[in-house]
Amino acid sequence: MEKSKIGRRFEGKVAIVTASTQGIGFAIAQRIGLEGGSVVISSRRQRNVDEALKKLKAQGIEVLGLVCHVSNAQQRKNLIDQTVQKYGKIDVIVSNAAANPSIDAILKTQEAALDKLWEINVKTSILLLKDASPHLREGSSIVFISSISAFQPPAGLAMYGVTKTALLGLTKALANEMAPHTRVNCVAPGFVPTHFAEYITSNEAMRKSLEEQTLLKRLGTTEDMAAATAFLASDDASYITGETIVVAGGMPSRL
Numbered sequence: 513m514e515k516s517k518i519g520r521r522f523e524g525k526v527a528i529v530t531a532s533t534q535g536i537g538f539a540i541a542q543r544i545g546l547e548g549g550s551v552v553i554s555s556r557r558q559r560n561v562d563e564a565l566k567k568l569k570a571q572g573i574e575v576l577g578l579v580c581h582v583s584n585a586q587q588r589k590n591l592i593d594q595t596v597q598k599y600g601k602i603d604v605i606v607s608n609a610a611a612n613p614s615i616d617a618i619l620k621t622q623e624a625a626l627d628k629l630w631e632i633n634v635k636t637s638i639l640l641l642k643d644a645s646p647h648l649r650e651g652s653s654i655v656f657i658s659s660i661s662a663f664q665p666p667a668g669l670a671m672y673g674v675t676k677t678a679l680l681g682l683t684k685a686l687a688n689e690m691a692p693h694t695r696v697n698c699v700a701p702g703f704v705p706t707h708f709a710e711y712i713t714s715n716e717a718m719r720k721s722l723e724e725q726t727l728l729k730r731l732g733t734t735e736d737m738a739a740a741t742a743f744l745a746s747d748d749a750s751y752i753t754g755e756t757i758v759v760a761g762g763m764p765s766r767l
């Protein structure tokens with residue numbers, strides 16, 4: 513979207529976006545930053561953090577970049593501590609990190625892969641919020657990034673899909689637990705050609721089939737996901753909590 517058409521909904525706000533040095537997380541951080549927010553980006557590799565920082569700073573965005581593997585308790589704590597030290601508060605957390613270590617059928621998935629799926633896709637989101645909750649401001653907002661696969665987990669993405677289904681439940685449960693101080697919502701992206709989805713979207717036949725399954729006849733973009741996430745994170749959504757927005761071009765998800 514043209515910069516001139518983007519609002520300034522996050523002026524004075526501080527947002528942490530996990531797994532945000534590329535793909536959907538990067539686009540979310542960029543969108544919030546362009547709308548005037550201070551953004552805290554992170555991922556596992558310093559080099560990726562540095563590159564993303566450079567790109568965001570070049571756009572005039574106020575940004576702090578840290579290494580944070582979401583499974584590393586010390587790095588999660590450091591992410592929160594450094595954010596509070598630099599900006600004094602937290603208004604928005606977008607929990608975006610995920611792993612998909614196996615394409616096996618669920619009953620063929622190794623225990624180590626099952627553990628990793630639950631750990632990265634669900635448990636660490638909770639642990640990060642535990643660390644962050646004392647610093648969350650009145651009117652703050654959490655957004656989980658789930659997936660269209662949450663609704664009807666497809667073969668090859670089945671167990672991953674089930675962990676994303678858990679995020680829909682987590683959204684409902686935490687919306688209840690954190691109200692009225694903090695809103696908790698979720699975005700379920702359709703297929704977006706990022707590094708994460710490359711093994712699917714780089715296959716021409718598979719890509720065409722996915723496009724055909726949408727009403728809009730295209731894959732999603734990282735900006736599509738950022739726009740929906742920014743909406744839910746902003747005060748424009750101040751009467752919305754416990755909800756999931758599917759951003760999948762009309763791909764079937766639910767009634």
Ligand SMILES: NC(=O)c1ccc[n+]([C@@H]2O[C@H](COP(=O)([O-])OP(=O)(O)OC[C@H]3O[C@@H](n4cnc5c(N)ncnc54)[C@H](OP(=O)(O)O)[C@@H]3O)[C@@H](O)[C@H]2O)c1
Binds near residue numbers: 531536580709
């Ligand atoms: N792409 C799709 O089609 C699609 C569809 C539905 C849902 N989603 C969801 O969207 C989210 C983002 O996916 P994406 O497609 O944007 O992926 P991506 O383009 O591959 O980007 C992944 C980002 O996460 C970081 N990262 C990976 N593992 C991490 C970890 N354990 N801790 C911290 N950072 C980590 C990576 O940087 P480092 O390598 O430096 O860590 C990178 O910045 C995920 O939750 C995914 O499930 C994606």
